[in-house]
Amino acid sequence: MKLKKPLLMICTLALVVMLAACGSKGTEGDSNASGTTTDNKAAELSGSILAVGSTALQPLVEQAAQKFMAESQYSKIQVQVQGGGSGTGLTQVSGGQADIGNSDVFAEEKLKDEAKDLVDHQVAVVAMAAVTNPDVGVDNLTKQQLVDIFTGKVTNWKELGGKDEAIVIVNRPSSSGTRKTFEKYALGTKTEDLKGSIQEDSSGTVKKIISESPGAIGYLALSYLDDKVKAVKYEGVEATVENVTSGKYPVWAYEHMYTKGEPKAHVKAFLDYIASDAVQNGDVVELGYIPVSKMEVKRDADGNISK
């Protein structure tokens, strides 16, 4: 006991000092932010914004929200960003629980009548590439070859000019927006869940499994690509930002932020902020998305492409 008490006190003291240090750091940041406040006419905008949905879009919205709230004229607006998936985002925005519903797919693809009330704000484009384990020895796949792989017609890389190795499909769950995009624009057909295929929803896990399993194939957003996995050309076209924006490479989808009806002033301010050049050419590019403004082609909910 005699020894324990001083020890306890020292621990407590250390903790207090640490906490105090943290606290002072926090307030320092705060005072910095509020120090630059130059209250102008936009400062009357206030309120809170709840953005829920797509985990693929979450990093961008989160980073944009941080910067948005740090801007002096928007300091009275609180933005809260949550994940939960595209379905959750669309449900909550059309139910009125959230101000913004983030989605990887057009609302028309998930919702029926409720989609009419929603206003689409396209904030970025995400392109996907078919990705294999580096050892399979194939670097170009045609649309038909991909269809054969994902429908189970072809089960060995040998048949596609690669190594003699069984194909392991790493898929997304059938409800996933990423899978919908891949099926719609790369395969052109829906696929069933094959026996023995692996399904994961998180891009990190998908990448880990593909990089470690011999003969594995899956698909990932461009921001997840590195040399641990091999991005395969699609019909001879490499998945690059230039090829996507020029319309040569078709496997991409918009990232949507839906509002129910026209957004209120403070929600609109946030959406405008994300659409601003600073964010579009800064954070959007930095986080691996493609700015909407750069797209030379447009696409509607039915998949029709126009210049």
Add this chain to the structure above:
Amino acid sequence: MKAIDERPVQAQPAPAKRLKKHHAEDLVGRSYTSICVALLIVIIISIVYFVASKGLATFIRDGVSLGDFLFGTTWDPEGNQGEPVFGVLPFIFGSFATSLLAALIASPLSICASLFMTEIVPGWGKKLLQPVIELLAGIPSVVYGFIGLTVVVPFLRDVFPGQGIGIAAGALVLSVMILPTITSVAVDALSSLPRGLKESSFALGATRWQTISRVILPTVLPSILTGIVLGMARAFGEALAVQMVIGNAPHIPRSLFESASTLTSVITLDMGNTVMGTVHSNALWSMALALMFMTFIFVVIVRLLERRHRI
């Protein structure tokens, strides 16, 4: 002198006053507990109601037949092959296979660990093992999942045919997760054993192993079974770690090393992507209802085992 005279007066107020104070305290305490219990009951009832109302909508409103749901082997909720089909038998199979296998792996280890702590080396053995096993209970399941994905899956892939992903990997990860549950229940049972039982066995000339295998283990068996059932219930409900290593293909696998899925893994994978109120989402709630029903069954089994133990 004065101080001594005053003391009893201060320490003991008039009996009537004291009684009144006690009554008041009693009332406060009682009403506080009652409010908490009432709140708890309300919460439980609302959870059961919520899951049941969503889960039953699949059958009542969307017209999926219960038989097709429970015994169908095709899971195609998006209707990729025509009409949407909701057969959850592969997931029920996966859940049972992983949790039974996990209990099978974990039980011997847990029983040995608890015997070690109580009968063989009760001194330092308990001091060393107990905190270590309690530590296992505190590790977040995502960490187990990640370890499973980086250590267990590559190991299984190298040793056995297949991708290493599957029921075997899920069961191995789960067995470590349910070790603490089974062990702590077994330790409690073993240490609450009457001393006379063991001593009379020794007095009859039995060795330590004879005592353990013929007297101690049969006596505490119901309690150990309770622990195993509790462990299985935990394994049944575990979602995250299993989802990472099991593969999640909606089929009944042909081997332990082929991608399979459990009820929980499918719910967590799909729930965020589906829109509330659609058939797909309701089907997931029906699976949650099935899970809840299974937990009820596990609780009933535990109750029955306890009753047997009491006699």
